[in-house]
Amino acid sequence: MARRNDFTAEQHSVRVLKVGERVRHILSELLARQEVHDETVSASNISVTEVRMTPDLRHATAYVKPLLGAGEDEVVTALRQNTAFLQREVAKRLGLKFAPKLKFRKDESFAEADRIESLLRDPKVARDLDDGEEE
Numbered sequence: 001m002a003r004r005n006d007f008t009a010e011q012h013s014v015r016v017l018k019v020g021e022r023v024r025h026i027l028s029e030l031l032a033r034q035e036v037h038d039e040t041v042s043a044s045n046i047s048v049t050e051v052r053m054t055p056d057l058r059h060a061t062a063y064v065k066p067l068l069g070a071g072e073d074e075v076v077t078a079l080r081q082n083t084a085f086l087q088r089e090v091a092k093r094l095g096l097k098f099a100p101k102l103k104f105r106k107d108e109s110f111a112e113a114d115r116i117e118s119l120l121r122d123p124k125v126a127r128d129l130d131d132g133e134e135e
Helices: 009-032 039-043 072-081 083-094 109-121 123-134
Strands: 046-053 059-066 101-106
Touching: 009 046, 009 059, 009 083, 039 072, 059 072, 072 083, 072 101, 083 101, 109 123
Parallel strands: 059 101
Antiparallel strands: 046 059
């Protein structure tokens, strides 16, 4: 028997966002309470900036950034080594039928924002922007 899907596309996308936000909160709580028994993870204050879920809620990509940005690669590697523990804890606290598989990536949005900001401060770009305002 085929399973009926009672969600509209909009409700489905809201659900994906809500579950992603719950996973982010759970991971943040686990890291803040230092429940991961790893020296690298415990020594760093790690911020989970975003969690992106797939539409079927089976995969979650967590974007992390250690505060002060030091040792990003080591922190991501340590989190990847502790993925099984984190997945188990997220599954317990989330209460979904399927526990999402976690992937960890470093958050590069801050570096991208800095790059764009420096481009906008470039004198050539500022000159072009000033010309556009005069019209």
